[in-house]
Amino acid sequence: MVPYNGVRTKVQLKLTIQRCKMLQEKKEAMAKQARRDISALVEKGKFETARIKTEGIISEDIHLELLELMELYAETLLTRFALVDLPTREPDISILPALCAIVHAAPRTELKELHVLREMLMAKYGREFAQDVMDNKNGCVPERVISKLLVDTPDAKLVDLYIFEICKAYDVAFSSPLLPETKVEEPEEEEEEKEVEEELTSDAAGTEKGADGSAEVKTENKASDAAKSDGATTDGKGKNGTAKPAEIAAVPPKKKTDKEEYDSLEARFAALKRH
DSSP states (O other): OOOOOOHHHHHHHHHHHHHHHHHHHHHHHHHHHHHHHHHHHHHHHHHHHHHHHHHHHHHHHHHHHHHHHHHHHHHHHHHHHHHHSOOOOSOOTTHHHHHHHHHHGGGGGHHHHHHHHHHHHHHHOOOHHHHHTTTTGGOOOOOOHHHHHOOOOHHHHHHHHHHHHHHTTTTTOOOTTTBGGGGGHHHHHHHHHHEEEEEEHHHHHHHHHHHHHHHHHHHHHHHHHHHHHHHHHHTOTTTTSOHHHHHHSSOOOOOOOOOHHHHHHHHHHHHHHHH
16 A cells, blocks of 8 residues: 655645546547447448447446546545645545545546555545445445446437437437437428429419410400401402592592692683684
8 A cells, every 4th residue: 555645645636637637538539439430330220239339438428427526526635635634534524525436436447546546545544444435334425426336238218319419410310219309200291392392383383374374365355456457447448448439529629729720721711812
């Protein structure tokens, strides 16, 4: 067992916090790649393989939450280090949850710095205290830490919900009978689209028919007007298109000009002289 040393313990707390952050970032990057792989499997129709990989992601997410808690409790001990460094084997009640959480959960993590910190705290407070913490005597370990350490197969509904959220992030279609809200209703949508298209087509056809009907009416009106004008012209003329005698008689005679009257008078005087 590593002997307790106040200065070394404080340094070890800082190292533990840094390593927790680095490990979390590494696991988050790996989880992101795993999610991308799951969406690709769903897109290819390999649902069972996707579910198995998703169970692994759920376990990693739980472990990631455990690391976050370890970081939080290490920061608590660092902030209240004056209470940790007191010359007594009886821990202060304000740091007891953090001490119990680290001593109890550290062996379940892969963080070497956290293991060393645990040994230092056990050296500080004694083997008996460490044994009580490992046995979770009187429920001294926080419940949220205990829940992260439980080993259990994820529920099928939770797995499908994970897959649904992953596929949603990568725009991949996924539906599950365990999740009614994920049911894809493509046939109904297609039927609605077809009905709308048929209505638009019928409306367009009706508009074209109306336009053709109005054009025919206009053509008929023009033809009737032309026939009427032709009839009026035929009534005013003869068979050969010449004016009737009544029309000729109705035309008033042209008046003679002054020169023509003068010439006719001279002709009359000349005729009188010859007689």
